[in-house]
Amino acid sequence: MKTFKEVMLIFVMSLVIGLIVNKVNPKGIPLIRDDKGRFEVDSSAVKENSGEKQEKVLTKEGFVKPQNIPVETAKKLFDEKVIFIDGREPNEFNEGHIQGAINIPYKEFFALSAEEKLKMMGNIDKEATIVSYCGGGECEISIDNAYEMAKIGYNDLKIYLGGYLEWTAKGYPVTK
Amino acid sequence: MKKIISNKYFLILLRLIVGGLFIYASLDKLYHQEEFSKAIYNYKFLPEIFINIFAIIIPYLELISGIFLVLGIFKRGSSFVITALLFVFIIALTQAYFRGLDISCGCFSLETVSEKSDILQRIIEDILLIISSIIIYTQSLKHNNTIKEKENE
Numbered sequence: 605m606k607t608f609k610e611v612m613l614i615f616v617m618s619l620v621i622g623l624i625v626n627k628v629n630p631k632g633i634p635l636i637r638d639d640k641g642r643f644e645v646d647s648s649a650v651k652e653n654s655g656e657k658q659e660k661v662l663t664k665e666g667f668v669k670p671q672n673i674p675v676e677t678a679k680k681l682f683d684e685k686v687i688f689i690d691g692r693e694p695n696e697f698n699e700g701h702i703q704g705a706i707n708i709p710y711k712e713f714f715a716l717s718a719e720e721k722l723k724m725m726g727n728i729d730k731e732a733t734i735v736s737y738c739g740g741g742e743c744e745i746s747i748d749n750a751y752e753m754a755k756i757g758y759n760d761l762k763i764y765l766g767g768y769l770e771w772t773a774k775g776y777p778v779t780k
Numbered sequence: 781m782k783k784i785i786s787n788k789y790f791l792i793l794l795r796l797i798v799g800g801l802f803i804y805a806s807l808d809k810l811y812h813q814e815e816f817s818k819a820i821y822n823y824k825f826l827p828e829i830f831i832n833i834f835a836i837i838i839p840y841l842e843l844i845s846g847i848f849l850v851l852g853i854f855k856r857g858s859s860f861v862i863t864a865l866l867f868v869f870i871i872a873l874t875q876a877y878f879r880g881l882d883i884s885c886g887c888f889s890l891e892t893v894s895e896k897s898d899i900l901q902r903i904i905e906d907i908l909l910i911i912s913s914i915i916i917y918t919q920s921l922k923h924n925n926t927i928k929e930k931e932n933e
Contacts, residue, residue, distance in 0.1 A: 610856055622839070633836070
């Protein structure tokens with residue numbers, strides 16, 4: 605019985621402090637995680653494909669929301685010599701990647717400070733269009749990497765969800 | 781063996797180690813809540829609506845129980861909470877291990893990258909910790925009983 609009382613005390617303390625701190629903290633998280641649409645191609649990307657120019661969407665944190673794009677858009681951007689960033693680990697990257705892509709491993713990148721991140725991005729212009737991709741399939745680091753880059757001020761991020769898997773299946777140019 | 785387990789200094793040492801580790805493990809999670817929520821998501825273990833509530837409460841459960849354990853107050857409750865948490869962690873890690881999920885375990889630091897061997901190491905560490913916290917819990921029960929017995933005499 606004493607155990608139960610103590611457990612309840614710890615639990616209630618954690619709940620109350622957790623909720624209050626989360627509410628006050630500017631870096632607090634929503635009570636329910638929202639992953640809806642994470643893997644869906646943005647309808648705006650499809651419209652843009654048909655030539656219609658779209659306004660940029662801001663997230664509630666105030667940075668430009670990366671846009672999920674289908675393979676056709678990725679290929680079109682590739683032909684326009686847009687920068688491709690591969691978020692996988694260097695060993696996977698070296699086994700094969702989209703031709704001309706730059707390797708920025710997410711696992712290394714996300715742990716850096718904003719200044720270090722900018723340094724790692726090198727001389728890429730903040731207004732440049734960047735396509736973030738990874739292995740494809742269930743791989744999510746294309747999304748995570750793009751958001752990390754958007755947070756430090758890159759304004760035109762695209763997420764190519766199909767990734768390396770779909771790209772090679774289409775027979776598009778790769779470097780091995 | 782029994783003597784060691786019920787040795788006062790051994791128990792204090794155990795409490796400091798387990799409590800200290802839990803305080804340490806909670807701090808990184810408190811600082812990187814969004815990443816911790818992501819780490820829980822990656823375990824593909826919990827329904828989505830519970831993930832963030834867990835991400836908000838778990839670090840404080842760890843921190844508060846850790847502090848209580850180190851200070852030696854509410855020993856029963858805090859060792860019970862820690863045992864329960866470790867039990868959940870072990871199950872989550874084990875299912876991730878067998879399903880071959882690529883997760884960042886989010887155990888001590890959210891930056892640690894997970895390899896399969898890494899997950900196995902975490903499971904072993906957690907098993908050692910759960911044994912320690914069970915010892916603390918059972919000894920604090922016994923300790924209480926002996927006090928009661930003495931009072932009754």
